[in-house]
Amino acid sequence: MKTDVAVIGTGLSALAAARTIQQSGRQVVLVWPGLSSLYFLFATVDVIGYPTATSTEPVADPAEAVARLITREPTHPYARAGIDAVHASTRLMLEWFKEAGLAWEGALNRNFLLPTATGTPKPCCLAPASMTAGDLSRPEPIVLCGFTGYRDFAPELAASNLERQWGAAAVSAVRVTAPGYGPDRLFTSVDLARSFEDATFRDAVAAELRERVGDGVRIGVPGVLGLTRPNETFAAFQRAVGHPIFEIPTVPPSVIAPRLFDRLRKHLQEAGIEIIWAAPGHAAEVTDGRCRSILLKAAGHELPVEAAAYVVALEDWVDGAFRAGVHTVRDPFFHQPIAWNKVPTDRTAESLFSTQPFEQVGYALTDRLQPADENGKPLARNVFCAGGAMAGYDPTGTKSRGGMAIATGYRAAQEALAA
Amino acid sequence: MITEEFEPTTDTVEEEASVEACTKCTACNTVCPVARSTDIFRGPKALGPDMERFRSPQEAAVTPGLDLCSGCKLCEVTCPSQVSIQEYIRRAQNQGAREKGRSLRDWVLGRTRLLGKLGSMTAPLANFGNRNPLFRVLMERFVGIHRRRPLPKYQWLTFERWFKRHPRPVNSRRKVAYFYGCWVNYNDRRLGERAVAILERNGIEVVVPHQQCCGIPAVVNSNMDLARRYGRQNVRHLTPLAEEMDIVASSTSCGLMLKHDYGHLLDIPGSERLGAKTYDIMEYLWMLHEAGELDTDFQTVPMRLLYHAPCHLKSHGIGYPAMRLLRLIPGVHLEEVDEGCCGISGTFGVKVEKYDLSMKIGSRLFEAVKAAGSDYVLADCETCRMQVEHGAGATSAHPLEILAKAYGHG
Numbered sequence: 001m002k003t004d005v006a007v008i009g010t011g012l013s014a015l016a017a018a019r020t021i022q023q024s025g026r027q028v029v030l031v032w033p034g035l036s037s038l039y040f041l042f043a044t045v046d047v048i049g050y051p052t053a054t055s056t057e058p059v060a061d062p063a064e065a066v067a068r069l070i071t072r073e074p075t076h077p078y079a080r081a082g083i084d085a086v087h088a089s090t091r092l093m094l095e096w097f098k099e100a101g102l103a104w105e106g107a108l109n110r111n112f113l114l115p116t117a118t119g120t121p122k123p124c125c126l127a128p129a130s131m132t133a134g135d136l137s138r139p140e141p142i143v144l145c146g147f148t149g150y151r152d153f154a155p156e157l158a159a160s161n162l163e164r165q166w167g168a169a170a171v172s173a174v175r176v177t178a179p180g181y182g183p184d185r186l187f188t189s190v191d192l193a194r195s196f197e198d199a200t201f202r203d204a205v206a207a208e209l210r211e212r213v214g215d216g217v218r219i220g221v222p223g224v225l226g227l228t229r230p231n232e233t234f235a236a237f238q239r240a241v242g243h244p245i246f247e248i249p250t251v252p253p254s255v256i257a258p259r260l261f262d263r264l265r266k267h268l269q270e271a272g273i274e275i276i277w278a279a280p281g282h283a284a285e286v287t288d289g290r291c292r293s294i295l296l297k298a299a300g301h302e303l304p305v306e307a308a309a310y311v312v313a314l315e316d317w318v319d320g321a322f323r324a325g326v327h328t329v330r331d332p333f334f335h336q337p338i339a340w341n342k343v344p345t346d347r348t349a350e351s352l353f354s355t356q357p358f359e360q361v362g363y364a365l366t367d368r369l370q371p372a373d374e375n376g377k378p379l380a381r382n383v384f385c386a387g388g389a390m391a392g393y394d395p396t397g398t399k400s401r402g403g404m405a406i407a408t409g410y411r412a413a414q415e416a417l418a419a
Numbered sequence: 420m421i422t423e424e425f426e427p428t429t430d431t432v433e434e435e436a437s438v439e440a441c442t443k444c445t446a447c448n449t450v451c452p453v454a455r456s457t458d459i460f461r462g463p464k465a466l467g468p469d470m471e472r473f474r475s476p477q478e479a480a481v482t483p484g485l486d487l488c489s490g491c492k493l494c495e496v497t498c499p500s501q502v503s504i505q506e507y508i509r510r511a512q513n514q515g516a517r518e519k520g521r522s523l524r525d526w527v528l529g530r531t532r533l534l535g536k537l538g539s540m541t542a543p544l545a546n547f548g549n550r551n552p553l554f555r556v557l558m559e560r561f562v563g564i565h566r567r568r569p570l571p572k573y574q575w576l577t578f579e580r581w582f583k584r585h586p587r588p589v590n591s592r593r594k595v596a597y598f599y600g601c602w603v604n605y606n607d608r609r610l611g612e613r614a615v616a617i618l619e620r621n622g623i624e625v626v627v628p629h630q631q632c633c634g635i636p637a638v639v640n641s642n643m644d645l646a647r648r649y650g651r652q653n654v655r656h657l658t659p660l661a662e663e664m665d666i667v668a669s670s671t672s673c674g675l676m677l678k679h680d681y682g683h684l685l686d687i688p689g690s691e692r693l694g695a696k697t698y699d700i701m702e703y704l705w706m707l708h709e710a711g712e713l714d715t716d717f718q719t720v721p722m723r724l725l726y727h728a729p730c731h732l733k734s735h736g737i738g739y740p741a742m743r744l745l746r747l748i749p750g751v752h753l754e755e756v757d758e759g760c761c762g763i764s765g766t767f768g769v770k771v772e773k774y775d776l777s778m779k780i781g782s783r784l785f786e787a788v789k790a791a792g793s794d795y796v797l798a799d800c801e802t803c804r805m806q807v808e809h810g811a812g813a814t815s816a817h818p819l820e821i822l823a824k825a826y827g828h829g
Contacts, residue, residue, distance in 0.1 A: 001709065276737065277736065
């Protein structure tokens with residue numbers, strides 16, 4: 001099939017790229033080999049939480065911190081995207097969230113400090129409005145609320161960690177019963193989220209919670225307030241409890257991610273963007289330095305997608321990007337061995353929590369974000385790379401998950417439009 | 420520790436993801452329409468890759484709740500690691516049925532062609548029975564078909580017999596073989612007539628080869644052995660034709676069986692050649708269009724249409740060719756109703772114990788369809804159409820019907 005620009009990927013970088021291209025009036029097709037980790041991990045757009053991977057002092061002004069990072073590390077994905085793309089992509093997403101009916105808050109000149117499910121303060125730049133009352137810079141005491149039998153959020157653990165790590169206001173824990181969910185039942189965030197859309201269930205939980213907490217507190221609950229109608233569910237629950245409520249993202253399956261993802265996906269489809277599901281990349285046909293088509297592995301046969309330009313916005317390991325053999329890592333389009341160390345044990349660090357070398361794997365790039373060969377020449381002039389498939393893309397240490405994705409997605413889309 | 424000296428001679432990068440590729444990310448559980456609608460289902464992750472580690476071909480580890488998987492394959496569509504989640508569930512289901520035996524109902528539902536033969540032979544009687552409340556109560560009681568589920572109407576004149584009397588076109592640029600499937604043959608001959616008319620209008624001679632049920636009803640009724648038998652017959656009948664011409668299917672799920680599941684799920688030898696030449700009919704027509712060979716001399720069709728993409732269409736990996744085609748027709752106002760699985764999943768929503776669940780899964784879709792108010796809800800899959808008509812009281816059609824209208828057929 002033919003289109004102006006094909007965007008390959010399902011994560012935030014792909015979505016930001018698709019939106020950018022769609023707004024320019026060109027035709028976009030989204031190629032989805034499988035969902036990215038956005039779908040189950042993601043909750044907020046973190047532009048930069050810590051100035052370096054090892055620092056412990058959270059960033060107060062993300063725009064300024066990114067500018068400094070760019071000066072310090074000229075090959076960092078933020079540097080490749082450029083500071084203008086960081087600003088433009090943040091504006092793009094905030095406008096988009098609003099247009100799509102998603103209640104989100106945030107700005108590039110400040111970070112929220114929001115509690116995680118284990119009680120760690122985490123700096124993030126853009127967040128759903130249902131989470132921001134948890135900002136730890138606010139003075140009100142916090143009550144963390146769990147549900148009896150629900151294993152994916154332990155309020156006692158989160159409260160003790162928060163008190164120890166943060167300590168400014170009183171944090172306590174409470175567990176209430178979720179009607180119909182006993183300790184003998186195995187259930188997840190998805191089940192609870194569905195139940196919270198039911199008014200009877202919601203009011204019963206709210207009634208018990210109201211009795212168990214004192215005045216003047218804000219209440220943190222796991223992010224299960226609604227699956228398909230989160231805005232209404234959150235508002236109704238907060239009203240019924242009578243205290244400020246904030247959601248805390250849970251371990252996968254986190255419901256907060258599907259809410260965002262499903263809405264943005266639908267919004268793109270409403271705008272006439274077609275999605276090709278379940279079609280991993282297979283090969284790129286390159287002649288005279290230009291990619292003429294990419295071949296997708298559809299059921300039974302190959303599906304060629306011909307476009308004037310391509311944005312490869314895959315993650316590095318999930319969603320059908322790279323495949324690792326014992327000594328080489330290969331990409332699905334150019335079948336180039338990704339230049340990288342040959343010893344398998346060098347791919348991982350001893351400590352689970354340190355920066356993992358395999359996260360750095362990705363396409364070497366030109367200044368225009370084109371995947372490059374070992375001499376720095378583009379493999380194809382009209383292919384541009386964003387997100388996790390870029391070499392050196394590791395958002396974990398600096399807490400830049402989401403921010404790096406939208407900035408590079410936006411920049412790659414701009415390059416694709418200019419190609 | 421592996422050092423530089425350790426150099427194996429080959430460096431294989433596996434093309435197909437194995438069960439080990441599952442990272443336990445739970446994306447499948449989050450999208451699974453059944454898991455989203457009930458908490459008695461433990462989700463595709465637990466029943467597929469998790470349990471698969473405890474299964475061996477010699478020894479069955481049959482997990483309760485396997486029958487709640489409706490077979491929509493959305494888990495596979497969304498899996499970030501491209502794990503064949505559904506196939507593990509299907510194999511285990513089949514193993515369980517082999518050990519415990521199948522119910523009469525599942526035995527019957529797996530044999531759509533037999534049902535179709537009986538139904539069309541006794542068409543007026545069968546249709547009367549299928550609409551008779553007393554008969555339906557008895558059917559629910561003794562067979563396990565839910566009394567409120569409307570059953571498809573059978574027609575006396577099958578597509579096969581209609582086609583035998585259909586005159587061949589005089590001039591044609593090429594030939595294509597039509598896999599019409601049980602639905603067109605026994606329940607909706609009109610759709611087949613439309614398919615033939617549209618292809619002939621574009622200078623293509625339609626060949627209707629001898630064919631068996633594609634096998635998907637047998638697969639979802641835990642009878643992979645029967646499905647494999649059907650599949651082998653189809654591979655035998657169709658592969659020689661596939662050397663000379665393309666094969667088109669007008670049912671999403673039949674097409675997916677031919678393209679993909681014969682090889683991947685049923686391990687039928689030689690099926691890859693057939694799969695490589697099989698196209699969904701809308702996919703095929705779009706290819707004609709891109710090659711500049713589709714007659715786009717359309718009449719205006721002033722209609723408000725909603726398109727529901729069947730789950731199995733997503734598994735084809737071809738996008739939504741029906742939407743692209745219909746947007747070429749002047750007057751058509753087309754929107755996608757993007758509310759996920761309709762819930763019927765072939766014979767799943769027909770069963771007495773699954774009917775309510777099936778309606779619950781589809782409830783979001785029904786609401787959206789009712790709210791949108793359109794002339795037709797379009798879907799490429801016949802059971803999706805049945806479900807939308809039943810759940811939302813809407814009129815539904817295959818996208819081909821609209822294309823036929825644009826060509827001046829009714």
